[in-house]
Amino acid sequence: MGMGGRIQAISGPTVTVDLKGLKLYERVYVGNAMLTGEVVRLEKEKAVIQIYEDTRGLAVGEPVKGVGMPLTVRLGPGLLGGMFDGLQRPLERLRQDMGPFITGGKEVYALDYMKRWKFTPVLKAGEAPTMGTVIGTVDEGAFKHYIMCGNYSGVKVAHMRDGDISLDEPLGEYEDGREIPGCNEWPVRMARPYRRKFAPAEPLITGQRSIDFLFPLARGGTAIFPGGFGTGKTILEQSVAKFADVDIVVYVGCGERGNEMADMIAEFEELQDPWSKRPLRERTVLVVNTSNMPVAAREASIYTAVTMAEYYRDMGYHVLFLADSLSRWAEALREISASLEEMPGEEGYPTYLASRLSGFLERAGVVETMNGRIGSLSMILSVSPPGGDFTEPVTQACLRTTGAFLMLDTSLAHRRHYPAINWFQSYSLYAKEVAGHYREKVSAEWDEMLLRCRQLLQQEEALREVAEIVGAEGLQDTDRMLMRTAERIRTEFLQQNAYSDDAFSPPDRTLAIIKGIVNDHDRAMGKLKQGASLEEAV
Amino acid sequence: MRLSEHIYRTISTVAGPLLFVENVFSARIGEVVTVHTPDGRDMEAEVLEIDGDTALVEVYGGTQGLDIERTSVSFSDAIKKVPLSGDIVGRIFNGSFQPKDGAPMFIPEKQTPITGAPINPAARARPADFIETGFSPIDGLNTLVRGQKLPVFSAAGLPSKEVVASILKNSRLADPSKRFVVVFAALGLTFHEYSFYMKVLEEMQTGFVAFVNMADEPVMERLLAPRFALTVAEYLAFEKGMDILVIITDMTNYCDALREISTAREELPGRRGYPGYMYSDLASLYERAGRIHGLEGSVTMLPVVTMPEDDITHPIPDLTGYITEGQIVLSRELHQKGIFPPIDVLPSLSRLMQKGIGEGLTRADHRKVSNHLYKYYAKGRDLRRLEAIVGRDGMTKVDILMLDFADAFEKEFVGQGAKRRTVFETLDTGLDLMKKFSLEVK
Numbered sequence: 006m007g008m009g010g011r012i013q014a015i016s017g018p019t020v021t022v023d024l025k026g027l028k029l030y031e032r033v034y035v036g037n038a039m040l041t042g043e044v045v046r047l048e049k050e051k052a053v054i055q056i057y058e059d060t061r062g063l064a065v066g067e068p069v070k071g072v073g074m075p076l077t078v079r080l081g082p083g084l085l086g087g088m089f090d091g092l093q094r095p096l097e098r099l100r101q102d103m104g105p106f107i108t109g110g111k112e113v114y115a116l117d118y119m120k121r122w123k124f125t126p127v128l129k130a131g132e133a134p135t136m137g138t139v140i141g142t143v144d145e146g147a148f149k150h151y152i153m154c155g156n157y158s159g160v161k162v163a164h165m166r167d168g169d170i171s172l173d174e175p176l177g178e179y180e181d182g183r184e185i186p187g188c189n190e191w192p193v194r195m196a197r198p199y200r201r202k203f204a205p206a207e208p209l210i211t212g213q214r215s216i217d218f219l220f221p222l223a224r225g226g227t228a229i230f231p232g233g234f235g236t237g238k239t240i241l242e243q244s245v246a247k248f249a250d251v252d253i254v255v256y257v258g259c260g261e262r263g264n265e266m267a268d269m270i271a272e273f274e275e276l277q278d279p280w281s282k283r284p285l286r287e288r289t290v291l292v293v294n295t296s297n298m299p300v301a302a303r304e305a306s307i308y309t310a311v312t313m314a315e316y317y318r319d320m321g322y323h324v325l326f327l328a329d330s331l332s333r334w335a336e337a338l339r340e341i342s343a344s345l346e347e348m349p350g351e352e353g354y355p356t357y358l359a360s361r362l363s364g365f366l367e368r369a370g371v372v373e374t375m376n377g378r379i380g381s382l383s384m385i386l387s388v389s390p391p392g393g394d395f396t397e398p399v400t401q402a403c404l405r406t407t408g409a410f411l412m413l414d415t416s417l418a419h420r421r422h423y424p425a426i427n428w429f430q431s432y433s434l435y436a437k438e439v440a441g442h443y444r445e446k447v448s449a450e451w452d453e454m455l456l457r458c459r460q461l462l463q464q465e466e467a468l469r470e471v472a473e474i475v476g477a478e479g480l481q482d483t484d485r486m487l488m489r490t491a492e493r494i495r496t497e498f499l500q501q502n503a504y505s506d507d508a509f510s511p512p513d514r515t516l517a518i519i520k521g522i523v524n525d526h527d528r529a530m531g532k533l534k535q536g537a538s539l540e541e542a543v
Numbered sequence: 544m545r546l547s548e549h550i551y552r553t554i555s556t557v558a559g560p561l562l563f564v565e566n567v568f569s570a571r572i573g574e575v576v577t578v579h580t581p582d583g584r585d586m587e588a589e590v591l592e593i594d595g596d597t598a599l600v601e602v603y604g605g606t607q608g609l610d611i612e613r614t615s616v617s618f619s620d621a622i623k624k625v626p627l628s629g630d631i632v633g634r635i636f637n638g639s640f641q642p643k644d645g646a647p648m649f650i651p652e653k654q655t656p657i658t659g660a661p662i663n664p665a666a667r668a669r670p671a672d673f674i675e676t677g678f679s680p681i682d683g684l685n686t687l688v689r690g691q692k693l694p695v696f697s698a699a700g701l702p703s704k705e706v707v708a709s710i711l712k713n714s715r716l717a718d719p720s721k722r723f724v725v726v727f728a729a730l731g732l733t734f735h736e737y738s739f740y741m742k743v744l745e746e747m748q749t750g751f752v753a754f755v756n757m758a759d760e761p762v763m764e765r766l767l768a769p770r771f772a773l774t775v776a777e778y779l780a781f782e783k784g785m786d787i788l789v790i791i792t793d794m795t796n797y798c799d800a801l802r803e804i805s806t807a808r809e810e811l812p813g814r815r816g817y818p819g820y821m822y823s824d825l826a827s828l829y830e831r832a833g834r835i836h837g838l839e840g841s842v843t844m845l846p847v848v849t850m851p852e853d854d855i856t857h858p859i860p861d862l863t864g865y866i867t868e869g870q871i872v873l874s875r876e877l878h879q880k881g882i883f884p885p886i887d888v889l890p891s892l893s894r895l896m897q898k899g900i901g902e903g904l905t906r907a908d909h910r911k912v913s914n915h916l917y918k919y920y921a922k923g924r925d926l927r928r929l930e931a932i933v934g935r936d937g938m939t940k941v942d943i944l945m946l947d948f949a950d951a952f953e954k955e956f957v958g959q960g961a962k963r964r965t966v967f968e969t970l971d972t973g974l975d976l977m978k979k980f981s982l983e984v985k
Contacts, residue, residue: 096664266667296830352814
């Protein structure tokens with residue numbers, strides 16, 4: 006630990022240093038400004054480091070120091086409601102320290118070590134905790150925060166404290182004299198362990214009719230929203246973040262707009278979680294690396310966020326991880342790969358894009374945690390394909406590993422049909438697994454209605470071509486009735502205004518709306534068969 | 544800090560705007576260096592990359608006449624900064640920040656690095672309040688809001704120049720007591736365009752800061768001028784409390800300059816030869832728009848993008864659209880009909896419109912009027928396809944009414960000509976139009 010070396014070369018976000026004995030992915034401090042970096046390549050006499058901050062002003066010959074540890078995040082009470090950058094620096098405290106602009110080179114810890122918590126021990130003297138064992142609890146907003154044992158094991162506890170603590174005080178002591186810490190560090194690129202994993206079987210209710218009804222998601226599952234610009238990816242991601250039926254939401258603004266994040270922060274202060282009726286901010290952790298913040302930190306941001314998500318999953322909570330947008334992460338990967346002069350694959354992306362991505366997506370799942378609880382981590386990721394072209398490498402790599410594909414359609418968005426989820430191209434592989442739940446918990450008619458809704462939309466699609474040629478007037482009454490019903494499904498059922506009371510639609514309301522439309526249709530069709538005119542039938 | 548100035552005469556390679564200087568002692572990334580040419584000229588340059596004691600330097604001006612033996616390079620130990628002062632308002636500069644209006648250089652109050660620092664997302668305030676451009680299709684249906692970045696997507700042959708000039712002249716805030724300044728960066732201007740814009744600026748007299756790079760001036764300046772403009776904008780906004788509208792035309796010239804420099808550096812080309820980092824690079828400009836909690840001013844951006852081959856999926860408009868908050872699209876069809884401004888409201892969108900309209904900002908009925916105009920016009924436009932197949936005679940009365948409405952909307956509401964309309968006139972024009980066709984406004 007604490008080895009020193011000097012900068013030899015600088016190129017974009019990467020520097021080469023003459024430092025031996027570093028480990029791959031070890032964290033380093035670079036230059037007089039102490040910029041944070043990570044070792045990405047080792048050669049005989051030198052190491053290549055990717056830097057998480059702006060390298061402007063860095064000079065050859067400046068010192069470099071290894072930390073002896075990989076890039077980690079700090080895990081402990083106080084993360085909920087927080088907003089961090091890609092390296093888990095708390096943005097609010099950065100603002101207090103350095104003003105409205107981020108100038109870099111400053112280390113601020115994610116957790117507030119001065120804050121007092123009321124600690125209730127669970128572990129007793131004489132017990133020997135292992136990795137993940139619950140030591141005790143504190144109340145973090147509405148949540149019980151289970152403080153868990155780091156990977157220190159095998160030694161019995163000598164005594165535990167009780168009551169008022171802060172994070173820079175030990176919670177107790179082991180028999181060999183070591184302190185029991187209230188928070189732990191965990192390397193971001195390493196998935197946190199669990200006992201076993203289960204296949205997703207429970208639905209993840211989003212409150213979006215077109216998702217819950219047509220393409221249901223599952224807790225512990227993964228889904229992508231690809232769409233060109235203006236198709237409403239961000240609004241949809243944020244709507245899901247607001248209304249999803251989970252305990253905790255971790256949202257990453259990865260390489261996206263700063264104004265959107267400002268808007269989201271302000272909105273989350275005002276809005277309530279529809280399930281627990283508590284302020285949304287209390288259940289949310291935000292990781293924000295806007296498009297003009299350093300590109301390497303953008304690459305790290307999704308790992309920082311998912312590690313925090315796993316931490317809450319380990320307490321037995323249902324956690325939803327949302328990233329907007331995964332394409333910006335992949336582009337950051339490409340930029341770093343290019344500055345390392347690696348051999349490029351398709352469209353300049355490194356050839357390890359697909360394996361990195363699948364490795365990341367596999368961190369989702371329903372698990373039995375190390376302390377025997379059941380927790381889940383679900384992922385919903387937006388993808389921004391260049392030119393709205395879904396054949397590009399990021400979308401294609403995602404399709405191979407994710408369970409649901411919700412395609413956002415530019416032509417629907419042009420017609421102001423939001424959410425612009427295309428009902429013919431999208432799919433969910435969880436539909437079968439979770440159908441039983443909706444059938445039992447909501448209504449036995451769920452499957453039948455789903456089938457009817459699909460049929461009506463398909464029939465309309467076929468009819469529409471005819472109608473374009475002969476005009477709506479040239480169609481038969483039954484066909485016109487069908488077009489009318491399909492139009493209602495589109496406007497009254499599939500469309501959902503994200504800024505109205507309708508933004509959140511619980512499953513029973515979802516079913517009631519579609520049932521209403523289908524019943525009206527059947528009634529009108531019945532009348533038409535008896536010879537009534539279209540106007541009379543409606 | 545270095546105690547002495549370092550001058551080198553160790554250039555090993557000259558390639559386009561790039562120089563390799565060898566045996567350099569502790570150079571910095573982004574360091575400003577001066578290149579002394581054999582014929583006695585001095586040119587500014589910047590350190591791009593360092594490998595051991597070899598520095599890769601990029602020259603801002605033209606590199607014609609440089610040689611390997613006699614050209615020398617002096618290193619300054621400082622990074623690129625711009626001079627700033629409140630006296631900058633009303634001035635015109637070239638792409639190297641030299642006065643272009645004949646007046647002497649102002650005395651700077653301070654110097655600031657040109658790249659700026661990202662605004663902390665926790666310090667950002669939501670964009671809010673209305674900026675009036677004087678154009679009905681923008682003010683009425685795609686409202687520009689303080690702190691927003693809203694590009695204009697144009698195409699070759701469309702009058703983007705006239706649209707920009709009008710916005711330059713006519714933009715104002717709802718609150719006249721606030722100081723409003725337009726910062727104008729023009730990249731790769733032909734002489735024809737230059738004389739056009741100069742006339743506009745002359746008429747305006749003040750209330751602007753302009754940076755002008757001509758088509759035959761160094762491409763490197765095209766990368767610098769927008770950064771000068773934004774640094775000035777941030778200074779005037781966040782230190783002087785003014786509201787700033789930054790207009791950059793044309794971002795296509797900017798991106799082509801970026802591509803040219805990138806290939807000279809032998810970087811891997813991405814889509815259509817543009818570098819893979821173009822998204823991050825564009826974001827480093829566009830994201831400088833915004834408002835900050837606790838500070839008075841704002842930076843709003845209106846970049847102009849000319850879509851090559853009228854293709855909105857081309858990397859330049861595509862990446863721009865992914866970063867900005869909406870777009871104003873100019874249409875060839877409307878232009879051919881003689882409609883000015885030829886703004887097609889259907890593909891146009893201002894994502895932040897809701898933050899700038901309604902009671903107290905514009906008028907209580909703004910949203911309603913705008914939604915209805917959009918709806919009826921979209922319907923009429925849709926019916927035009929049907930008209931092409933079955934003919935007007937085969938259509939119902941209601942459909943014909945909608946067709947006529949769409950025509951009238953284009954002629955009267957969109958096609959206002961060079962005349963400036965206030966937002967109230969815009970809304971009234973829209974209401975009158977719907978009344979004329981007896982269309983409901985619920």
